[in-house]
Amino acid sequence: MDLPPSRAVPQNLFIGIAGWQDPALLPLLASQNFNGVLAFLARAFNLIEISSSFYQPLDLKTAQQWLDLTKDNLRLRFTVRLWQKLVREHSANFKTDVHQFKAGLEPFVQSRRLGALIAPFSPAFRQSRANQDWILGLADAFAGYPFVIELHHHSWQEAGAQQDLLNSGASIAHVDQPRFGRSFIFNQKAPSRLAYLRFDGRNQATWLEANASRDQRHDYIYSAADLATIAANIKTLLGQTSACYAVFNNYTNGQALANALQLQAALTGAGINAPAALRHRFPFLEERI
Template sequence: MIRFGPAGWTYKDWAGVVYPKPCPKEFDPLVAIARLFTTIEINTSFYGPVTPKNAHLWLERTAFNPDFRFTAKLWQRFTHQRDEPWTAEDVRWTRVGLGIMHKAGRLGAVLVQFPWSFRNVPENRDWVDSIVDAFGDFPLVLEVRHASWNEPSYYAELVERGLGFVNIDQPLYKDSIAPSARATAAVGYVRVHGRNYKEWFRHKSPIDRYDYLYSAKELAPWAERTKEIASHPRVQDVYVITNNHARGKGVANALMLEAMVTGRTVEAPEPLLREYEEVLGPYARPVDLLSTTVALQQ
């Protein structure tokens, strides 16, 4: 199955574009996303472990859509804060929330996302090995952004260990890993970040960095790559995540990709369709997200 969805669902600048504004208290953004899509990438898990309370709540609130799956970024303690080793307690707390979702059959993948500065050197390979030792019973997918990882031995190792490779779209600099359609495990993963060259390395704000709207022409190759990944014999599920979240642009592009891959018209929130009519219009019809979401909660 190919699942499409954005990265994260709680952004202030989505009000009036994806979600209603003002937003009534009975409107649940997560229910709205599960109404539109079949996956969501949890963003908050990058900043701290998923709590058992949240894991149970998220499962309960999306239970109406049996095809809906969560993917979750691994806590940055394991991927970005590498000055000192993590502790057994760090691993234990991280595993609790993820384990609840995994046991329920609703955790599609755990995203092990490394920054561009993470190069293919022996000590970093050892670091990856340690993560796999700690979390290898979860469906892991590895995202690397530096071109030094683009070598056959790395991909062969992922296949041998059943680890997924994250095919990414990002601004292409000299040492950036390029777009691909690699399938190394049962889980295939596509993640598009946008192409905001000006803000990519400035670190002013995540909103600025991921402020980019793909055109249909730019997305078309990714629709074909998604089909290629899904057709691979070892792949059982594919997750297509749009991380260009500024002002709901990732929501628009996720809907466009779904329409391009499936050949079907999708439903889009009315304000989103008005905001991005030029690119989204040919692929979507409007839906009243407020009324349909509230109805699902009753």
């Protein structure tokens, strides 16, 4: 096998998946536990998004353990989703909550392996002066951290709304998911300091289905044609921003892992090093894009 693919990725490009504690990944990677999954991801990629931080601040001991398990790839960056208490609630103890969340980030900061913080606002979060101030207040509280805003409501398309946020020094995520009549689409003509691309899948049929499970909503495999377009877009963004992060979250049945490997191969020309079970589940991994 050639050098691990993550070593062949350009210095300002980071590719990976969201989370690793998905039971579907265990048999695909012939792993007995999630530490084994994390170790594989650290060999294969240079980016992992931590999703569990949305539900509670990171534990220092656990964070250090993750860093130790991945120490053989010091190019690996962790991006961290912000605590829901900060992006979905008006906390009465805002300063205390920010301090608590920052404490869990410290191992990543000290090791220089923190890629970015992601502030994921809900689809119902509309553009308003109050909500804009909320975002700007968060950006100020996390000044000094690479800060990415994830928006979904179409009202943020209004003239000037995105630029005001960008002027704070924050970046705005490009979220790839099913497009409906009034979905939010980031204005690429006003590029962020860093580009953060998150691929949730394009399962139009289930995305707004009230009874659909999360797994059903994210059940989508990006085709070779999809990925060729994405790769071309990334090449453009690399010339406009200081860094580009591409994270796959179409996690159902391990699909995010397969698509991330494909995209990385398309952008680097390196081969795909995948266990037999993963190749059996996704035979298209043998093909070039």
